[in-house]
Amino acid sequence: MPVSRRSFLGGGLAAAAVAVTGTPLLAGCASDKKNSAAANLAVKLPTYVKYGEIKPDLPGTDVVLDGFLKYPANPVKAITDKPGDGQPITFMTNIPGAIPPAEDKNQFWQALNDRLGSELQISMASNDEYPDKFATRVAGGDLPDIINIPTTTVQLPALLKAKAMDLTEQLSGDAVKKYPFLANIPTVYWKGCVFNGGIYGVPVPRGMSRTxxxxxxxxxxxxxxxxxxxxxxxxxxxxxxxxxxxxxxxxxxxxxxxxxxxxxxxxxxxxxxxxxxxxxxxxxxxxxxxxxxxxxxxxxxxxxxxxxxxxxxxxxxxxxxxxxxxxxxxxxxxxxxxxxxxxxxxxxxxxxxxxxxxxxxxxxxxMGAALNNVTAFSKDSKHSVDTLLKIANWMAAPFGTEEYLFRKYGLEGRHYALQGSDPVPTKTGIVETGIGTQYISDSALALYWPGKPDVPQKQHAIQEKIASRLQxxxxxxxxxxxxxxxxxxxxxxxxxxxxxxxxxxxxxxxxxxxxxxxxxxxxxxxxxxxxxxxxxxxxxx
Amino acid sequence: MLQRSKTRQQQQLSLGQRLLRDKVLLLFALPGTALIVAFHYVPLLGNVIAFKDYQPFLGIGGSDWSGWENFAVIFNGDPAFLRALKNTLILTCLQSIFVFPAPILLALLLNSLFSERIKRIAQSILYLPHFMSWVIVVALFQQMLGGGGLLNNYLRSHDLATLDIIGNSELFHVLLTSQIIWKDTGWATILFLAALSQIDSQLYEAASVDGASRMRQLWHVTMPGLRGIIILLFILRLGDSLTVGFEQIILQQQAVGRDVSEVLDTYVYNNGVIGGAWGVAAAVGLVKGIVGVVLVLAANKVAHIFGEQGVYSR
Amino acid sequence: MSQKIVQGVPMPGWPMRAFKGLVLLVFCAAVIIPFVGVISTSVAPNKQINESGGLVLFPKSVNFAAYESLFAGGVVTRALFVSIFVTVVGTLLSLTVSCLLAYALSRPGFSAGRPILLVVLFSMLFSPGIIPTYLVVKGVGLLDSIWALIVPTMVSAFNVIVLRAFFMNLPNEITESARIDGAGELKTFGYIVLPLSKAVLSVIGLFYAVAYWNAFFSALLYLNDSKLWPLQLVLRTYVINDTQLGSAELGTELLPPQASIQMAILVVSIVPILIIYPFLQRHFAKGVLTGAVKG
The missing domain is CATH 3.40.190.10 (Periplasmic binding protein-like II)
Structure with missing residues (x-):
């Protein structure tokens, strides 16, 4: 029970030093024909380029999370172009909470579509039932463009090889710099996305926040x-x-x-x-x-x-x-x-x-499990890899940006009220924003609680205390x-x-x-x- | 008489002639049968994955054959399997003895009430728990009777000894059985009430004219009227006797431990489904189905020996 | 009104009556107390719920915040309409198809009766897996259609077998005399068998209605757009995300809702049944005594 399967199967962060140097230290299952560790090793992981525009109040390290006492006033709009291609994009995910209002009655969702420049059609299931939903859609051969794939999925490498796009060309090494917020995800998280000698997904990073x-x-x-x-x-x-x-x-x-x-x-x-x-x-x-x-x-x-x-x-x-x-x-x-x-x-x-x-x-x-899930793109998708990666990039805009503020809190007035520069969610906000976008991709959690600066302070303090001893x-x-x-x-x-x-x-x-x-x-x-x-x-x- | 001569006549006609004669009945039966075939038997073909190492992304055709490997979980004599089988049989017995008759007794009790109003009110209250999901039922039992529940909190704050009910391994089978009785007895009465209402009231009048006591009326009028449906339901239940509840049990398994709580369905879940072994689930489903067929056919035969209808006539 | 019969039968003695009363009272109390808890918790302040550990019998104050947040956003209201549509249309279709099938199977001379009955019976004993069923539903083009909630589950083998048993239980003379009068199968079925089977029809109708009302799994698998989700699936996302089953399997964040909302959900999902139940109850709970007056 305390050692939940969650923590067991998710795994934890590997040696942080490796992550910092960016050394591609990768492995897979040697016995598997295509997923050999040596092949995976050949993959050059995406180069980590920290997004430098945001200055945290409580600076973190590669292990300790950044802390913020209040939301930065006048948050920067970090992405100017709409990532979408105008055509609807489908996405399947589990959602942890109650089902949000459907698209036609959800102003957050509508505003999101508008900002993405593509309608995001989301097929949801609760945590309990997602494995069944996932398996039937895989079996039925009608996978959506973007798929939330639990790290516990059986025969993951073979599944990805059969159904998902190989993203190595677009993400490996410096190529990732085209997607600055994916590049802002530390290298260690990409380690969990490498299978069959290629990068087959985008990480939804957790790590320290799951400790x-x-x-x-x-x-x-x-x-x-x-x-x-x-x-x-x-x-x-x-x-x-x-x-x-x-x-x-x-x-x-x-x-x-x-x-x-x-x-x-x-x-x-x-x-x-x-x-x-x-x-x-x-x-x-x-x-x-x-x-x-x-x-x-x-x-x-x-x-x-x-x-x-x-x-x-x-x-x-x-x-x-x-x-x-x-x-x-x-x-x-x-x-x-x-x-x-x-x-x-x-x-x-x-x-x-x-x-x-x-x-x-x-x-x-x-140390907490590194990934919540891997997000893969379906081979059968009619969208270009670039479009889908741009969507993922948009979803990974970090704390402090205008995109993050919208993604997590919605629209001012309807979904949150501003107290100083802090967004305080309204009831509508909590209901309408829970559509599972955090499982397309995500930035690392920032330590922050609207209106309560002592919370990130305490969290930051304990993280600094344990950081050097983490296993x-x-x-x-x-x-x-x-x-x-x-x-x-x-x-x-x-x-x-x-x-x-x-x-x-x-x-x-x-x-x-x-x-x-x-x-x-x-x-x-x-x-x-x-x-x-x-x-x-x-x-x- | 009429019946018998018909049967003889029927045997003289060829199959084609008989089907032609029964075309209206065939037409009646067609939509229902077609739906069952389309949405039950056609997908049942998919159960061939019982003999495969099925992976959804490979498809049924693309997955490798694995022979009887998926059945090993049942036939390898693993102590954990035998433990699950034992618990299943214990629960089947408890359910047959206590759960099955409960709605019949309740229906008879309600039926014997003189006040029409009390009868209706009681019935309308007792059917309610049927509409709660097991998640809620289990939570309610815990909050009423658990170690930190209402009952024990009361006892503790009055310095009385607390009762260990929820999470007590020794009482677990009894707890499961009482939860089912609590949840479904009221609901299950309605079928028996329907059967009771079908009994020809003239029989009661005749019996009372003969001066039969209430007990004798129950025995000679009510029970014969209910017997058919009781036997029918019992046979159908027998066919399902290896199924003793899944969600209810797995929700409570953590507290009491697998020694007393592992049953066939949770065993399959814990040993196959949880690792994405669809083939194992299909294999166990097949075996359970075959056991069910054997039990139903046998029970039906026994019913015939005692001159009862059973599910189908001989 | 039931004097006629009562006169013939000696009233049971008081110990018997007291015993019956006691049994009923205990049973009813065992149901009512938790239900009071459910309703009280749905309207109690969250603070009190948390401090009492989850279930409140006597709320300190009453508020309907849980119901308000449940109906906020219109998800539940829309799902309610979907569920009502599926339940009403589904039950009517199911009853029609099942009664026709059961009637055919109940006719003693029906040549194909036995094989069809066995087909029906064995379908109860073998359950197809969810993936093959999904493939069939997809194959017939029902995916993402509201009919996917009705068509695959339209016939319940159990209900057909029970209906057939009740039809066969009808006095043989009645149907035979109809036949001698020259009535065809359709007439015998429509004018004789159905009117005499009101009790079982309302019970089986209720079985079907409740099955449609409670169904969530087909919607989960077959409908990708949550716009078409029925009530039970929507409500389930409030309750189920929280069990050990789910949280252990998927590494996701847990955001369990308040107990008051969970209880409000239960109340909301039961109310429609509470409303229609008495109308159906009339038919099957009539019992021997009132039945006797008619006879």
Whole structure:
């Protein structure tokens, strides 16, 4: 549960240093005929050219996100020409929220079409049902021009080869400079878009914004006289949780067991660790037993909401917003979400915990998954590659530009009200803007919350604190056929066991044999494929 | 008498002659049959992917044959599969014993009420939960009976012992069964109420003239009137007995663990669908269908032995 | 009005009556309490909902913000009209086609009856996959048409089999005498069988109507333009994006809606059924006693 499939399959950022130098360090599945790591290595990744027109209040690095205390006044219009070709462009995506008003009743959508210079026809499905929708449209052979492809899709390289345009010529190396906002996406994110020896998609980058650590209600902790909590070890941490629990008043410290956090405390690696070409799964790490034991203790101590194992995400958010829980483990994106859902009044305040070692010292937090999805263009599309890339480029205009302001907030007056230079969304704005354009392409998240400069300040501070200690997933950008086919299946067994152990229904000693089974039923094969892919990539250097 | 002589006459005619004679009935049956064939049997041909390593982007023709590989998930004797089968059979038994008769009993209870008004009001309340999706039903059960739900919050704040209902592995099968009863019993009564209303009222009058007690009326008039539909529905349910609910279970699986909550459908989901193995889902669907056919045919035969109609006459 | 029968039957003793009353009361309470929770939560302030953990029985104040935001933007209103169209037209077509088929299958002398019945019966036991069905729907040109919500699901094998059983249950003498009077199949069906089957027709009609009303999956697969989406699919995007099923599979941001909206959705989707139910209930809940008066 805390180690969701999301984080497992998404992978994390690979060595940041590589990204900075722009060295094309790529790999794929060596066993696959066309998707060999050596072939992928030959691809020159798009050159990273940082867009320099916007000056953040809290400058980031290649890891830490840029922070803004307010939206820049008089935002620059960064793109002068309409990207579209006048013909309708179709797009298929999942959407995370409620269905927005259809095109004919949605002024945001209409204004977007106008700015794009092409009508954008979007076919949507909710998160749950998108895999079915995606599979049927692939099978039916009627794919839209622009396709949101989940990174977990089975046989992704072969699928892309069969159905998607090869974008290498247009994007590789300096060619990308024609699309300045795609060039503004750091190189590391493009690594996840290379298959079959070519660039087959445009990234929807996430990375740092998906880094997940404990969020806490600073206002509730302050009411108990606790400010800037920084537990030194697990014992300290558990005492803090107990302090924030009052079961008789139906208050529990946690919305759920923060197993991922406990694992980080116990020095468990982020998904896959690579040392001298040898890969180790995080399931195999010794720290797991300690982390599970610590989680079990938390449940036993009664600091976890008793319904945490059956609750839905929205319930957990309610508990946190309603003060039934004062801790939840989630990302920077969720941090912002808590502010928009806030019902607790102006005092409401959220902050994030750093990770101590289980027995003291500092531990290494896990970097969030690099990509949300890859966006591919259908081979059968009647539009030119250039048009579609221009659309993607438009969608990637960064924070501070006029395009970004429109893309995320809509039209002034109808979709947001200006407070100073800050756009404060209206109800209509929230309803009409949620049409899924962020899954065509996106700029990196900027730390910002309209009207609350302390939010980006706190977020920026914690990011700076953890940046140097971040652990990356070594399997990112390496394709393993077995992982795509069997990963979810074999991981599911371990997730089930984790839940049983945490609830005290099974002993911690069951973990080790279960990991052995995991290895023999696919884990070992995944390791082999990853190692081959990695070796091929390294050998080609 | 009339029936029998007709049958004999029927046998003397050739098939073509009989079809010609029945042309009006054939015309009646045509649209419905055509729709079933077009939207059920034609796509069923696609189930050949049970024998393929099907990938949507390759198409049915383009995917490689894989022999019986997709069926391995069922026939390899994997302990996880046997566990799923066991839970499925337990739930099928519980559902046959408790869920199936519940609407019949409720229909009889409603039917025996003297006040027409109470009957209607009760019926109009009890059918409502049918319209809730499982997501909502599961959430409501948790919010009423869960560890942090209304009931336990009340108990806790009054220093009483709390009740461990939701997420309790031992009670899980019972919980599932009661959720189904809660959700669908009221709705399922309407078919039986319809059957009850079809019973010739003169039979009751005759019975009461004979001085039959209510119990005897129930036994000699009501039950014979309901028996046909009860047996029919039971046979149809049998055909579906390897299906015990998917969404309801997978939504609650995390809390109680797979040991008690894995059933065939969740097993297929967790071991095939989740990794995009469409062929496995098709293979299991085929096996379930064949088991269903066997059970329905057998049950129908048994019904005939006891002189009942069953689904179709012999 | 039902005295005639009641006189012949001894009233059950008070323990029996008390027992029945108690059973009904417990059952009804088990339904009503959560429903009160649903309605209360849909109108309660969000602050109270969050502080109580999701379900509110007694709202501190009443507001209709959830309903307002649900109907804002016109998505739900439009979907409501789509659903009403699909349900009304679909149910009428389904009933017509199913009754004709069931009637043919119920005739004892129908030579093709048995094979067709088996075709119907076995279709219940084997379900085709979603991809092949999609290909067929695409093949007959129904994609992106509202008829894709009606035609593929027009005949339910279960409903046909139940209808047939009820038709066969009709006293044989009636249909036979009609035949002797020279009535053709169409006449027997239209003037004798249908009028005598009002109860089962309203039940099967309700089954079909509810199936059409609740259907969302065909719309999801067959309709790319959300303009044509029916109510249940639109409402589902508010509820389903939030389950463990979805969030675990796709790496997407979660933006779960407020509990009040989820509950308002439930209320909105049930109200139309609440409105039509009593009209149909008349036909099947009549029961023996009132039926007796007629006889």
């Amino acid at each position: 997940t650590l404990p969020l806490y209600r600073a206002d509730l902790l302050a009411a108990k006289g606790i400010s800037n909590p920084a537990p030194k070890n697990f014992e300290d941490f558990l005492a803090l949780c107990q302090e924030m629990t009052a079961a008789r008043e139906n208050r529990w410290a946690w919305t759920r067991v923060p197993l991922a956090y406990l694992r980080q405390m116990a020095d468990v690696p982020n998904q896959w660790k690579e040392e001298g070409g040898k890969f180790t799964s995080f399931y195999e790490a010794e720290g797991n037993a300690d982390a599970l034991e610590a989680g079990r203790k938390m449940v036993e101590a009664g600091v976890i909401n008793p319904d945490s194992f059956s609750a839905k995400a929205s319930q957990r958010k309610q508990w946190f917003n309603g003060g039934i829980a004062s801790f939840d483990i989630d990302s920077f994106v969720a941090w912002n979400q808590y502010y928009s859902d806030n019902t607790a009044g102006d005092a409401f305040s959220v902050n994030m915990l750093d990770v101590p070692g289980l027995n003291g010292g500092q531990a290494k937090p896990w 990356y997933d070594a399997s990112y950008g390496l394709y393993s056929e077995t992982m795509s086919k069997d990963g979810a299946r074999i991981n599911g067994v371990l997730t089930d066991l984790e839940n049983q152990i945490l609830q005290g229904k099974k002993p911690v000693s069951d973990w080790a044999p279960a990991v052995k089974t995991w290895l023999s039923s696919g884990g070992e094969k995944i390791r082999g494929e990853l190692q081959d892919a990695f070796a091929a990539a390294a050998g080609g250097k």
